[in-house]
Amino acid sequence: MKIFLYLLYPLSLLYQFLFWWIQRGITSFHLPHVLVISVGNLTVGGTGKTPFVQYLVRFFKETYPGYAITILSRGYKAEKSKEGGILPNGLTPKLYGDEPSQHKEMFPDVQVIIGRDRKNSFLLYNQIKSKKHIVILDDGFQHKTLSRDFDFVLLDANSPFGNGLTIPLGFLREPISHSKRADAMVFTKITSENKIHLDKHKKVLSQKRISVPIFHSSFQAEVKEVLLNQNLIQKSFKSKLDSKYFLVTGVGNPKNVYETAKSTLIPESIRTKFFPDHFEYTTESLLSLLNEIKTDEALITTEKDWIKMRTDIRFIEELRKKNTTVLLLLIQVSVDEDKELKSMLAGLVSTYESKIGPASKN
Incomplete structure (x- = not known):
């Protein structure tokens, strides 16, 4: 090398x-x-x-x-x-x-x-x-x-x-x-x-x-739940010992997001899917992503990712139909x-x- x-x-x-x-x-x-x-x-x-x-x-x-x-x-x-x-x-x-x-x-x-x-x-x-x-x-x-x-x-x-x-x-x-x-x-x-x-x-x-x-x-992190049926307003979220999560992000340093999530939640498991920085989420990629989320898992992502995800109407509708919990990892310095x-x-x-x-x- x-x-x-x-x-x-x-x-x-x-x-x-x-x-x-x-x-x-x-x-x-x-x-x-x-x-x-x-x-x-x-x-x-x-x-x-x-x-x-x-x-x-x-x-x-x-x-x-x-x-x-x-x-x-x-x-x-x-x-x-x-x-x-x-x-x-x-x-x-x-x-x-x-x-x-x-x-x-x-x-x-x-x-x-x-x-x-x-x-x-x-x-x-x-x-x-x-x-x-x-x-x-x-x-x-x-x-x-x-x-x-x-x-x-x-x-x-x-x-x-x-x-x-x-x-x-x-x-x-x-x-x-x-x-x-x-x-x-x-x-x-x-x-x-x-x-x-x-x-x-x-x-x-x-x-x-x-x-x-x-x-x-x-980083000081806080997790909030997105209320999909109420104009995407957020509410505080309390992690449980048996909670499971599917962490999805496309940022410059996804491993750091993962470590932040681990330090904030009390999970039994966190599965991850990382995309390149500034990844452009399409309807196809989002629906494919939705198929990967297990029924007992919550989708967790960053504000930067959610800004793009939430503009896709069909994806939001499918999240509602599947009754998937959506969590945001909010980060402050x-x-x-x-x-x-x-x-x-x-x-x-x-x-x-x-x-x-x-x-x-x-």
């Missing part, structure tokens, strides 16, 4: 050169009168950006209710990703993407804009005129086109750097040393099992002379240094206000 990596290592170097060459020709554009905060990562795959973006939105909404908030996303695999667009109220994940749709449903009063060219999408579709405006750039660390006031880089505590190699031999989008551009780093998905390896991961950063504030976060992180965010707003004039918190 090592010989194979050595032989193909030039491909990784070529990728790094092309990445550098493309980036060097990009001039960053500063969105006028806006505080821009980027949430990104070094690796391909899920590091928990979606729940962290939602953590930031909750803080700003609660602490600075006079501010407008925009989430600016590429809209990966969305039909409107190329042309861009602003999300309406109502579920349209096929047009606008699963994660942006999830954001919009969770925060109806937050403006969500998508587009591959995020600068032009924002300038074209932004409807907010207030100068008290915070833009959260989702998956923005490599998106040099837009200037930002603060860069968060998230690292999955289970495997923050993969094998240490860039694409195509590893999972890194760019070398570890490039994380010097970050203003803060957050180790995500921390558990009692992977916590013992944090010092080793931090040593890697230290060897690269990366010295930025480091935070630590974990808990930050160990919550007070310190929020103080840092408040400092960003204070600096921003010094440029645009004071904004009331009330």
Whole structure:
């Protein structure tokens, strides 16, 4: 295996050169009168950006209710990703993407804009005129086109750097040393099992002379039942010792979803079916999935998956006929240094206000 990596290592170097060459020709554009905060990562795959973006939105909404908030996303695999667009109220994940749709449903009063060219999408579709405006750039660390006031880089505590190699031999989008551009780093998905390896991961950063504030976060999960006959409203769910579940998900790190489900439920058994990240559920795939669910099993999935599943009317009807219990695994971020992180965010707003004039918190 090592010989194979050595032989193909030039491909990784070529990728790094092309990445550098493309980036060097990009001039960053500063969105006028806006505080821009980027949430990104070094690796391909899920590091928990979606729940962290939602953590930031909750803080700003609660602490600075006079501010407008925009989430600016590429809209990966969305039909409107190329042309861009602003999300309406109502579920349209096929047009606008699963994660942006999830954001919009969770925060109806937050403006969500998508587009591959995020600068032009924002300038074209932004409807907010207030100068008290915070833009959260989702998956923005490599998106040099837009200037930002603060860069968060998230690292999955289970495997923050993969094998240490860039694409195509590893999972890194760019070398570890490039994380010097970050203003803060957050180790995500921390558990009692992977916590013992944090010092080793931090040593890697230290060897690269990366010295930025480091935070630590974990997932807090809650399970709720979907009431299929009452406009899909959710209610609290209590697990039983003899409960059985069929966990279905198409996210960047499905094993982490599985571990979260295990830690939240009290199951006799959990069967799993994993799809690729951003999987597009069709009527055929959903009905086939339904046939795999046993009569004594509950279907459990994530909000990101359910956003897409629930738009298929026939699938919902068949779930009702089969009397299948549907459970959602709701995930929120808990930050160990919550007070310190929020103080840092408040400092960003204070600096921003010094440029645009004071904004009331009330």
